[in-house]
Amino acid sequence: xxxxxxxxxxxxxxFSAGGVVAAFLVPIHIIIFGFxxxxxxxxxxxxxxxxxxxxxxxxxxxxxxxxxWAHRFxxxxxxxxxxxxxxxxxxxxxxxxxxxxxxTLWVLLSL
Amino acid sequence: xxxxxxxxxxxxxxxMSAAWWLKKPSYFFFMLRELxxxxxxxxxxVFLVQLYQLTRGPEAYAAFxxxxxxxxxxxxxxxxxxxxxxxxxxxxxxxxxVLPVRIGExxxxxxxFVALNVAALGVVSLIILVLFLTLEG
Numbered sequence: 001x002x003x004x005x006x007x008x009x010x011x012x013x014x015f016s017a018g019g020v021v022a023a024f025l026v027p028i029h030i031i032i033f034g035f036x037x038x039x040x041x042x043x044x045x046x047x048x049x050x051x052x053x054x055x056x057x058x059x060x061x062x063x064x065x066x067x068x069w070a071h072r073f074x075x076x077x078x079x080x081x082x083x084x085x086x087x088x089x090x091x092x093x094x095x096x097x098x099x100x101x102x103x104t105l106w107v108l109l110s111l
Numbered sequence: 112x113x114x115x116x117x118x119x120x121x122x123x124x125x126x127m128s129a130a131w132w133l134k135k136p137s138y139f140f141f142m143l144r145e146l147x148x149x150x151x152x153x154x155x156x157v158f159l160v161q162l163y164q165l166t167r168g169p170e171a172y173a174a175f176x177x178x179x180x181x182x183x184x185x186x187x188x189x190x191x192x193x194x195x196x197x198x199x200x201x202x203x204x205x206x207x208x209v210l211p212v213r214i215g216e217x218x219x220x221x222x223x224f225v226a227l228n229v230a231a232l233g234v235v236s237l238i239i240l241v242l243f244l245t246l247e248g
Binding site (some may be wrong): 007014019020022023024025026027028029030031032033034035037038039040042043044045047048049055058061062065068069073076079080081082083089098100103104107108110 | 122128131142152159164169177178180184185191196197236
């Protein structure tokens with residue numbers, strides 16, 4: 001219990017940073033990669049993503065909102081009173097975000 | 112202030128139905144806001160899969176982008192965009208309360224704070240779009 005309490009500011013900080021990234025950066029990315037590129041309005045050769053600065057940007061863009069999701073989903077599931085046990089749900093949510101972070105790191109490093 | 116927490120098992124808990132959030136519009140919008148994070152996360156995971164395709168070559172990458180032009184994916188991305196904008200607005204609204212901006216003695220009106228953030232979202236989006244088009248072209 002005490003360990004969970006001590007790590008709370010870290011998770012909240014990640015939640016908050018993820019909320020900012022999602023609020024300011026995600027909508028335009030949905031417009032570009034969800035509509036403009038698939039529909040052929042603009043072209044995307046993929047060459048950009050070999051650049052290191054862009055890789056760092058993509059790392060921030062993809063991973064931080066995952067922690068935002070983990071935090072919200074965990075608390076929403078608890079609030080919904082579905083009767084799921086707290087600790088395994090927390091492990092799944094925050095663990096999922098960690099797995100996503102490692103996967104992002106792996107993909108960006110292999111590019 | 113080092114009082115111990117009361118024993119959870121001895122506290123009175125009122126029974127709550129799992130559908131409590133359907134009972135009031137404000138509760139429903141709260142859940143909708145929480146749900147926005149799910150759609151945003153799925154979009155980013157799909158984007159990550161798209162980047163993974165790039166590690167397999169430009170053809171695989173282009174094929175994946177083409178796959179996203181199907182009506183199902185376009186519908187999903189439209190819903191996700193609406194959820195993302197809903198997240199942006201509600202995030203700005205809560206920031207106005209959590210991080211109030213003061214100018215001298217007076218607090219910046221919350222509506223103005225939200226409007227300035229919406230303007231910033233527009234400017235940031237435009238910069239990303241222009242950067243993308245310039246670097247890609």
